[in-house]
Amino acid sequence: MTQSTPQTLRAELKFLADLNAPLVYLPSKGGGDQTEHVGNYRTREMEIHDAREHLPAPDLDAQGFMLLTQRSAVSDFYDVEAVRSTYHAELGELLKRVTGAQRVDVFDDTRRSSSVAKQRQHGARDPANIVHNDYTHESGKKRLADFFADSPDELHRLKRQRFAIVNAWRSIGGPIVDHPLVVCDARTVREQDLVAVERRDEKRNGELQVALHDPGQRWYYYPRMQRDEVLLFKTYDSAVDGRTRFTPHSSCKDPRAPADAPARESLETRCLLFF
DSSP: OOOSSTTOEEEEEEEEOOSSSOOEEOOOOSSSOOOOOBSOEEEEEEEEEEHHHHOSSOOTTTTSEEEEEOOOSOSOTTOHHHIIIIIHHHHHHHHHHHHOOSEEEEEEEEEEESOHHHHHHHTOBOOOOBOEESOOTTHHHHHHHHHTTTOHHHHHHHTTSOEEEEEEEEESSSOOOSSOEEEEOGGGOOGGGEEEEEEEOSSOEEEEEEEBOOTTOOEEEOTTOOTTEEEEEEEEESOOSSSOOOOOEEEOOOTTSOTTOOOOEEEEEEEEEEO
């Protein structure tokens, strides 16, 4: 494989091939497990453009993602208590400032690594390798209801206002040299490209979207993401006024990465935003 320009990565992404097989998404459990996805998937070589060069000012309500600088006071993102007590508050303030949200609630942290040794050491999961979006029209609402299951009055009040789910993704090791996060410009995704499938794990069953390939889709990544950068992407929005609601994403093997490239280590934090 070769890159077509200095800024463009040619790499393989795994898409849903068709609807002819049962579809179940089984997330990895962490700690070095091997997870097989149920369904008919097809790998395609794609052009993935350098967003730093070709998309200098993306927007969550348009393209569905944006990159920001955020220097955290947390030095060890494997320290669960430090992440909860310090990073979540930092992230909440950042999201309020850049989106105008009145309230932010963090509900999940997912650590991933391309190193099986790191996965076993920290209970981290492997990089997700199927093009997907975390929520559907229905499961976004269900995630809100689950989070506030013990506060029915608050849930009733919050359901009456617009809310969104935004993922915050960052490197927690060195610069990302291999297995970068790749995101699709949501403006280039047709409604029929996204297929709702069951998401089944030990804690709860849910629903997410996997993606069919379409030549009109345009894909991006941020080369060598640093620890002081955070990539925001929207996975759900209750508003149906034309703004972006879903952002397909995945990871990929960078064929240009050296054989001794450091393992990708990342933290993905999922947040509920209320407007």
